[in-house]
Amino acid sequence: MANKWRTTVAEANAVLHKYSVNPSNLVTEVLVRRWDGIDRTYVDAARTILKAAKTVTDPKADNITFSGAWTVGNVWYDPVNGSNIAGSTSIYQELKVGNNLYATPDNLSLVRSRSYPLEQNENSWMYYERFKTEDTSRWKNVTYAGLNDEVYEGLRQIRTYDAWVANRLARDDKFDRPPPYTIGYYDRLFLYNIIYDETGSYGGASSAGLYYILSNPTYRLDPYDGLETSWFGTWTAIATPVIREVWHEENEDGTYDIFRTLETTNTTAIMRTRALTYAGMVLVQGAPALDDTSLILWGFEKTTEKIYKHARFMIGSTTYRVTADAACVATDVGGVEKGQATVSVTPSVSQSTEDSCDDYPRQVQALFIAL
8 A cells, every 4th residue: 555655856845944145155055955755665766866966957945946056965864753744754955056167256255365575676775666466266166067168277377369269269169268267468459358249349459468367257149059159258457467376176066166376466666775774875976096095985875874894895896895984974965965974995996996986976886795
């Protein structure tokens, strides 16, 4: 005699058991649906069916459709020993949002970001400072098929325009689909799609020699053959990008998370001076003569600087050593006030130093070796 319990896990019989989402992180969306009153002898057959389902499109619960592609997480069942369905089994299926073929803004999150200064030395006392930024992005729940359909390749390399065209010609089944967040370097002027609508109008042109990153792409299918014929999106200039690392990790549900660390360097350089002794553009003043044992130096940042015995500096190819402490005084040269000191030196002034000071008065630099 047949019992009253169900022997199917039909969509129409699924009920909503639990739903949760963090609006600040949409990839946390979880739907748990339940089938009640399942015959206990059918559990093994149902288990086989549910284990085989890796993804579900537009699942139903309480006859409400939860649109989109969902990835199956855990599946379990509990025997029911109370209530009006005692003696049956309830089967639960956990669904996680996302079953993405591509990296999209919906499954993107920033998992790490850091910025640090980059020093480019001009000389011993002054340098230019730029800032480098490293951002590590993660794209969640990408399918294995999507992982191998140029998504990973697109994220891990910077393509030139010629490489892009070659890739497009090789894909004769559809228009080249550049994955979102692909970076392109364009060494020529070319049209690109800011807006590509149904009329096929373009929205702008790139500047040669710049890097661009694609975001918010949309793909359009040809209404006649169903193949992709165009895409549009936003291309944004990005400063000197370097792809430091790209990797992917498999999740328990069989999807993959893709990670990319992207380094950029800002183009604005800020001049910095080091807090060092004898800092400044120190110049030789006056007209030193051959065999002189003293030199007048001007241009110290501190007008009260003290030049210590044994300090060394170079003028051209000659290295001089200070033989006695000397103190600076504030001196105005050409409307600029800096520290000036008369220092005794050894060896005595060389012919090359005399000649350079005669040929380029007040332009010969003294480069201190130990600052």
